[in-house]
Amino acid sequence: MNSRSFSLDFDPAPLLACIDSVQASRIVRAAVDLGVFFEFAKKPGTAEEVAAALGVSLRGTRALLDSLTALQLLGKEKGVYSLLPIAEALLVPGSPDYLGDLVHGSVLDQEWDHIVEAVRKGGLATAAEPGERQKRAEEFFPQLIRFLHVANRRPAIAAAKALGAGTTHRGMRVLDIACGSGVWSLAVAYADRDARITAVDFPGVLEHTRRYGERHGLADQYEYLPGDIQEVDFPENRFDLAILGHILHGEGEGKSRKLLRRLAKALRRGGRIAILEFLPNRERTGPPEAVLFGMRMFLNTEEGGVYSAEEYAEWLAYVGFTKTELVDIGYHSPLLIASRAEE
Numbered sequence: 001m002n003s004r005s006f007s008l009d010f011d012p013a014p015l016l017a018c019i020d021s022v023q024a025s026r027i028v029r030a031a032v033d034l035g036v037f038f039e040f041a042k043k044p045g046t047a048e049e050v051a052a053a054l055g056v057s058l059r060g061t062r063a064l065l066d067s068l069t070a071l072q073l074l075g076k077e078k079g080v081y082s083l084l085p086i087a088e089a090l091l092v093p094g095s096p097d098y099l100g101d102l103v104h105g106s107v108l109d110q111e112w113d114h115i116v117e118a119v120r121k122g123g124l125a126t127a128a129e130p131g132e133r134q135k136r137a138e139e140f141f142p143q144l145i146r147f148l149h150v151a152n153r154r155p156a157i158a159a160a161k162a163l164g165a166g167t168t169h170r171g172m173r174v175l176d177i178a179c180g181s182g183v184w185s186l187a188v189a190y191a192d193r194d195a196r197i198t199a200v201d202f203p204g205v206l207e208h209t210r211r212y213g214e215r216h217g218l219a220d221q222y223e224y225l226p227g228d229i230q231e232v233d234f235p236e237n238r239f240d241l242a243i244l245g246h247i248l249h250g251e252g253e254g255k256s257r258k259l260l261r262r263l264a265k266a267l268r269r270g271g272r273i274a275i276l277e278f279l280p281n282r283e284r285t286g287p288p289e290a291v292l293f294g295m296r297m298f299l300n301t302e303e304g305g306v307y308s309a310e311e312y313a314e315w316l317a318y319v320g321f322t323k324t325e326l327v328d329i330g331y332h333s334p335l336l337i338a339s340r341a342e343e
């Protein structure tokens with residue numbers, strides 16, 4: 001017989017959370033597939049009414065609707081369920097910020113199924129000719145920027161405030177590098193009617209940027225510079241602010257440093273660089289979102305990775321931006337503002 005023992009000398013929660021983590025996404029995916037949010041967009045209803053409308057079981061509908069309520073996507077009062085604003089904006093098909101198709105498994109997540117192979121081989125991303133890189137980007141990024149336009153919108157408002165848009169820094173000339181939807185510069189344009197934005201991205205993505213600008217009534221503050229950020233000519237000595245929102249992680253150290261050197265020339269006296277990035281600590285032991293994002297970069301890119309605030313500060317100092325300030329904008333990606341010390 002074994003000796004008497006029953007203790008567990010550690011907290012199993014970190015692993016249990018990993019094992020359980022699939023639940024929420026599968027519940028939301030099922031609700032999207034069954035048309036639950038579309039049904040509630042017509043009117044609130046009881047489980048009985050929704051089950052009848054969707055032609056599915058009452059027991060399953062109750063479990064699903066209660067789960068969605070616990071996940072804070074539906075409200076429930078006296079047995080009647082209704083969409084909360086988050087579900088109305090993000091999960092009803094046809095909404096401008098619809099993300100339901102992404103919950104359903106998207107191009108953004110395909111690489112995770114090949115993680116074992118990637119770790120064995122040292123990566124999955126294959127080198128691409130410049131034209132091919134642009135083609136891949138123009139296919140992949142329109143979907144990602146739809147997600148980022150929602151995820152980054154509130155942090156962008158906080159960042160624009162921290163950058164003094166419309167207050168201490170009126171009428172800034174802003175270069176939004178690899179702008180995607182333009183979410184970070186749109187917040188600056190919204191805060192300051194006199195701000196002027198030059199948006200840089202691949203031409204096929206800039207078509208989307210233009211539409212976001214129009215949607216928010218801010219398009220008249222924009223001009224566009226299409227091309228590869230590593231090759232396009234930036235006008236020299238022209239800008240007050242260069243925004244690098246979630247781009248350096250994909251470029252990796254060598255290309256990021258090269259880009260920063262070119263941006264330093266594009267900025268005029270007093271100009272600043274704003275970096276929005278996942279920032280792991282230097283040992284890369286946390287925060288978890290930042291470190292795990294490094295795994296995503298390993299899977300999706302040839303050279304990308306995550307870098308600490310100290311590493312970015314070193315790269316920035318090398319191109320003359322020796323003053324750096326880290327601002328908490330209530331997000332997994334803080335705002336790093338860099339300027340030249342003498343200014």
Ligand SMILES: C[S@@+](CC[C@H](N)C(=O)[O-])C[C@H]1O[C@@H](n2cnc3c(N)ncnc32)[C@H](O)[C@@H]1O
Binds near residue numbers: 152179180183201
């Ligand atoms: C992760 S998204 C970030 C978008 C936006 N800055 C944000 O934070 O929401 C990366 C963007 O960089 C663009 N991009 C990536 N590599 C690029 C390159 N070499 N030249 C131009 N744009 C590029 C993509 O098209 C995409 O819009």
